[in-house]
Amino acid sequence: MTQSPARRPLKVLLAAPRGFCAGVDRAIQIVERAIEKYGAPVYVRHEIVHNRHVVERLRNLGAVFVEELHECPDDRPVVFSAHGVPKSVPAEASRREMIYLDATCPLVSKVHVEAQRHYDAGKEIVLIGHAGHPEVVGTMGQLPEGAVTLIETVEDAQVYQPRDPSRVAFATQTTLSVDDTAEIVATLRARFPDMAAPHKEDICYATTNRQEAVKAVAEKADLLLVIGSANSSNSVRLAEVGRRAGCPAHLIDDAGALDLGWLDAVQVVGVTAGASAPEDLVQGVIDRMAERFAVTVEVAEAARETVSFKLPRALAETA
Incomplete structure (x- = not known):
């Protein structure tokens, strides 16, 4: 009876936080x-x-x-x-x-409230975000048509022409790349020094934490796997953050989308999940890798999250 060859070791660096916010x-x-x-x-x-x-x-x-x-x-x-x-x-x-x-x-609602506040104060509002994303559609739809100008890129920020440069305010989609957004804001601020900012950062804690965790993992991994759907803005940004940090990255829906051939020359693989991806999908990907490799898992924790939000009163009694 021939013995099956020993499975090659593969280290999984599991980003934390990851998954549901x-x-x-x-x-x-x-x-x-x-x-x-x-x-x-x-x-x-x-x-x-x-x-x-x-x-x-x-x-x-x-x-x-x-x-x-x-x-x-x-x-x-x-x-x-x-x-x-x-x-x-x-x-x-x-x-x-x-x-x-x-x-x-509630953190998207906060952006809505701030946009209304700036509008009521007579400001021209710039929204940094991705055209067509439902969050952007919802935020722009808080105010009369034409009240909000969408800016997607540094180039947009360079050519934006407000009616009154002294009365500009900005808001952002909550799921953007922290680094890309900082570059756009810096471009706008250089042109409009009096530009009003949100009271508190619009990019949400969960987006920021997951991107910081990816940066920490990307430094040590040969490849990054981001579990999430292709229409998930925060998941797409995680893959981009990994690549920008110099780590090749794949966005996959689940274990069925994992090509084990990607791991042939990999010693350390980073794994994370977008804010809308359930944890059982993460475990499924690890189990799939364990079919071919001797997997060891190490958690790389960048932050701890304790945030929770209440349910609407109409549903609270069913919780």
């Missing part, structure tokens, strides 16, 4: 509790969070995902996604006397 956890719970309280179906405007596995699991529980409110019947509850919605959406839901639950992340 408080806003994602709250949004998922809102859908789950709504189904418990009202029964299925519960409608959800846009994917509750940008992760295929989360959406599929909730769909199996009785969630129906739609893109616009007109696709929802008047007599069933609707949940607004964690990314936030324009003001016109809850206004229309109220007009139709619908039951609606707002799962907007």
Whole structure:
């Protein structure tokens, strides 16, 4: 009987924090509790969070995902996604006397409040973010059309022309690259020294912490695996941060998307997960690597997170 060859050692550096943030956890719970309280179906405007596995699991529980409110019947509850919605959406839901639950992340809501405050103070508002992303659509939709100018790049910042250079304020999408955003803000600030800033950083704690953890891992890893869906802004940014730090990176949905051939010349592989990716997907990727390699796991902790957000009062009693 021939013995199978010994498996080659592979060290996994597991970034911490990774995976679900408080806003994602709250949004998922809102859908789950709504189904418990009202029964299925519960409608959800846009994917509750940008992760295929989360959406599929909730769909199996009785969630129906739609893109616009007109696709929802008047007599069933609707949940607004964690990314936030324009003001016109809850206004229309109220007009139709619908039951609606707002799962907007409180840190996105903070950006909405600040944008309104700057607008009320007569400022011209610049929003740094990605065109078409639902969070950007929701934030721009808090104010009248034309009140917010979207800036995506340093080049945009260089050519932006406000009506009054002394009355500019900026806000940002919560899931951006910290380094890229700092470069854009520096460009704007050089042109508009009086530009008003958020009271507190708009890029959320979870985005910042996960990017810092990736930088720490990328210094020691030969390859980085980021678990998350391709439409997840924060997951895409993690892969970009890894590459910028000099570490090749792959964004994968799950273990089924992992090509073990990527690891043939790798001694140390970094693993992280976007803020909307469940932890069981991380374990699945590690288990898949263990089929071929003698895997050892080391946690690289950059920060500890203790943030949690309350559920809406209408659902609190079902928690």
